[in-house]
Amino acid sequence: MNNDEIIRRMRNRIRRDILEERRDQGEELRKEVLEDLFREDLKNDREALRSDSPDSFKLPPMFTSYSMDGKRGYILEDLSTYARELVKIQQYYDIRQLIDDEEWLTDVTEGWGDDIINHDFNEGARLVHEIYENESFMYKHSDPRLWREIALASRFLDKIRVVRRLLDLRNRGLDMDSEPQPDGQNIEDRHLRIAWVLHRACIRALHYRSLSFGTRDFGFEQIKKILLLDTVFLAFEVNDHGFEPWDEQQNDDMFKFFVPMYAQVLTVLQNIGRDLMIERRTPANGVTYTYEQTVAYNIAPERFSPLLRSHFDPIGTQWRFYSDLWERSSNFETAHGAEHVEDHLINKRIVYGDERAQLIEALKDPDWIPANIADLPAISGDDLNPNGVSLILGKISEVNRLRQSYLVLRDWMKRRPWKQLYYVCDTKEGAGSEQIPHIAEFHDKLEALKVEYPMPPDEHIPTNRANMYSCLFPIHPLAITNLPDSMAGNACAICQDDFEESANQIIVVLHCNHILHYLCVRNYWDGTETRYGTKCPICRSRGKEMSLPDVAGIQVECLDVWDYERIHPLPAGVRGAEDLSIFSDTYKGLEGRNLNESYMYDLLVQDGYREKVNAEKTYVREPEVEMSVVRWARRKNNEQRRNLIAHLGQSVHSLDPGFKRPPKGRQGLNMAQRGPRVDPNFQPSAPIDSDSELERLEGQTADNENDDEEMEEDGDEEMGEDGDQEMGDGGEEMEVDP
Structure with missing residues (x-):
């Protein structure tokens, strides 16, 4: 082995050591910052949990939970102990199994059993419901458009039952006589106070720099457990204030306004069902008709349409008006939740993978080639919910909209960005x-x-x-x-x-x-x-x-991951939006400089110099430059993802009557769309290996050959045989061909 090869190997070893040192330093620094930021908040949360019933938290938790720095005993673990008091153990395990059910995660949740009418004593309404659910029978014998009014009436009855529970005077906190403070310390009702601790944990999770810490996805696991606890809280509230038994309801006077409409619509469905069971044809030649034949005959469009009008017209349109109001709200929240969490764009709140740790691991490859991202691949439908994060966040929003303990502390508190x-x-x-x-x-x-x-x-x-x-x-x-x-x-x-x-x-x-x-x-x-x-x-x-951290009264690791993701934490004392806006100018300048450097490399690639540059190893970009490229790629992928959601008609913009679906996401980005312009006076940063290190390496002799061979074997074991490297957050992957 000649001296040049020895120097190359030693150079790669030093390069890897430097990268690993940077990774370890970054993780230690992040641990210190997280511990410093959250120490006081978590202390206050635990005091809020134990202030009324400290003995209840001596029970073992329902699950273990880790903080972002990998320490066991995060606040969600304490909350799981409280969950033991709320539901029976079997219901808890049923819920735990449910949150792993993709079908439940993708279906719209409009109630938790309290919205479902028991038709055991209402044969006519049960028949109407069964026909509507049996699509093949309905499509064969009737016109589905005629059944839209039936569907609207059924959803109206379901919604009224949910509204009744939300207004039930047995609900906690209905006697609050002061505005709850952001830290929740003045919330007297125990369940509401604990619900606020859970909400604070959710807001904290939405402001992590990334949901992963190195290779460990602690933040993602926290979000899944938050969904579990949210659903347990909902199940408890439904069990505690359910529709049945009727004589235990404590309905507010406001609900009495809806009682006559509820009774009228339920009676209409009952009478329609009874009419569908009546055979009106005169039997000929001794022929008798089966029950199914009678129903099929009566739901034929020419008979079913006048039947609907004869029952619905007499009760007027007031019920339809209120049903439409709730329907619009439901459609709005569903479309809104496709891209937003807590009324903020998910892309501004969530980065899944620890991009810096992933990048440094990729840079350790001695054959690493700086990524040319001038042409990003188009994303597909599978990329709408990378790692399932958006799906889980959407389900959290759905479940919370059914929880009185959540509504009273957010929506009823006017803690949304609008009046x-x-x-x-x-x-x-x-x-x-x-x-x-x-x-x-x-x-x-x-x-x-x-x-x-x-x-x-x-x-x-x-x-x-x-x-x-x-x-x-x-x-x-x-x-x-x-x-x-x-x-x-x-x-x-x-x-x-x-x-x-x-x-x-x-x-x-x-x-x-x-x-x-x-x-x-x-x-x-x-x-x-x-x-x-x-x-x-x-x-x-x-x-x-409506700043989420201010509303929740907590410290956060990162305010916004859209443009101001931080490789290192902010300087001491920089916490508020005004301080951050001053710091952001410096950050933005650094980001632009890094992208300028990456753009120069892309121009070399575009001009056909890629092989020459890589062969001579004359150009090595700093990790900070590569991080800027990774962030830029993620932003562009996020734009494509939003475009695809709009193309599928699932975004909030689909509510606009003039909405036109945009064409499917871009197939890539050409150099003109690359973004930053080259500064003619720009000078690339120095490579990671300094001149002094290279001079020292040139003095090495062939005596190091055996050591070098051992290093090469170690490197092969660490990198594996597969040369393909991937990095990104969740579904946003950037493939690099070494």
């Missing part, structure tokens, strides 16, 4: 003018409740009866023919379209009282130029920004 959402109903003549009296009745009832239950000045009580009724309808109706003065004659400040031309669109009133189209402000919040929160695009500093 109120409105749907502009098209009430022009010939369109939906029959909705006008129902819309007026809705707002009259709400105003009457505000007079009867006034909110204390300068304070917001979530369980104020007027506030609770308002929050039962996440989206309030407006008639386009009778818009309030604040909207009539005005336009959205972003798109400049008049609100009077916004039929069938959602309008948002922010906490600063500025009014915009929801999709317009959503695009603004989700854009790459909007950092961290949900500020008003008009008044900015005056608009109330």
Whole structure:
């Protein structure tokens, strides 16, 4: 073996040692920061858990949980001990099995058994339900379009049962007389206080720099356990305040408004089912008809359509109006949850893999070639939920919307980025003018409740009866023919379209009282130029920004992973948004410099010099440069993923009546789309091996040959036989051909 080969091997060994040292230093630094950030918050959480019943936490936990630095005994483990008090052990294990069921994760959850009507004593309604569920029979003998009203009526009954539970006076915390503080210390009810600790754990998990620490996905496991605990809390609330037995219900006066509508719709379904069982044909030649033949004959379109009208028309359209309100809210939350968690873009909240650790592991390969990401591959439907994170986050949102303990502390507290959402109903003549009296009745009832239950000045009580009724309808109706003065004659400040031309669109009133189209402000919040929160695009500093860490009263590792992911933690004292905006200018400059350097390498590749550059080993990019490339690739993959979700019609933009599905995601990015421009005065950074190290290596002799061979064998064992390297967060992989 000649001296050049010896030097090359020694050079690679030193390079690997330096990289491993950097990796270890980075992990130790991250551990110190995490421990320092969360120490006080976790101490407060444990005090909140034990303040009323310290003895209950002497029981063994239901599961083990690890903090992000790998220490056992994270706060979720304490919460699992409390879960022992809530449900029977068999129900707990059933729930644990359920959260691993992909079918349950993908299906929309609209209730937890409390929404399902028991038809044992309602034969007619049971028959209607069975026909609707038997699609092959319905499609064969009837027109499915006629059954939409049946489906709407069934969902209305289901929703009323859920609403009844949320308003049940047995619910905890309905006697709160002050606004809960961010740390939850002044929440007197034990269950609500513990529910707030769980919420804080969820917000903390959404602000990790990555869900993995090195190769260990502690953050992802935390999110799965949060879903488990959320579902246990929901099961407890349903068990505690269920629909049955009827005589144990403690219904608020507000619920009595819906009782007549519930009874009318249930009676209609019962009578329709009974009519479907009646044979109206005169038997000929002694022929008798079976039960199934009778039902099939009666659901034929020419007979079923007038039958529906004869039963539904007499009860009016009030029930349909409220059913539509809840249906729009459900559709909004489902579409919103496809890309958002806690009202923030998932891409701004979550990075799955520890990109720096993965990158350093890849760089240890002596044949590593800097990645040329000028052409990213198109993503497929399988990439919509990388590692299942988005799926689990979406299910957490669904489950939480059914939990009274969650709603009272978030939605009813107005802890969302808006004061109120409105749907502009098209009430022009010939369109939906029959909705006008129902819309007026809705707002009259709400105003009457505000007079009867006034909110204390300068304070917001979530369980104020007027506030609770308002929050039962996440989206309030407006008639386009009778818009309030604040909207009539005005336009959205972003798109400049008049609100009077916004039929069938959602309008948002922010906490600063500025009014915009929801999709317009959503695009603004989700854009790459909007950092961290949900500020008003008009008044900015005056608009109330719903910062998740501030609302939850916790410290976080990373505010926003979209543009300001940090290789190292922020300097001491840099915590608030203002401090971070100053620091971000420096960070942005470094990021641009790194991408400039990577762009120069890509130009060399484009000009056909790749083989020459790699053969001579004259150009080695620093890990910080490679990290910038990895982040840039992830952002572009995220853009493609959002484009694919919109293409499939699953995004919140699909709620816009003028929505047109965009073409499927880009097949790649050409050099013109690469991003950063080359600075003519730019100088590449020094390679990882310094001149002094190379001079020292050149003095080595062939006496090191045996040692070098041992090093090579060790290296082969560590790297394996497969030369392909992958890195990225979850489903966002970047393949590198060595």
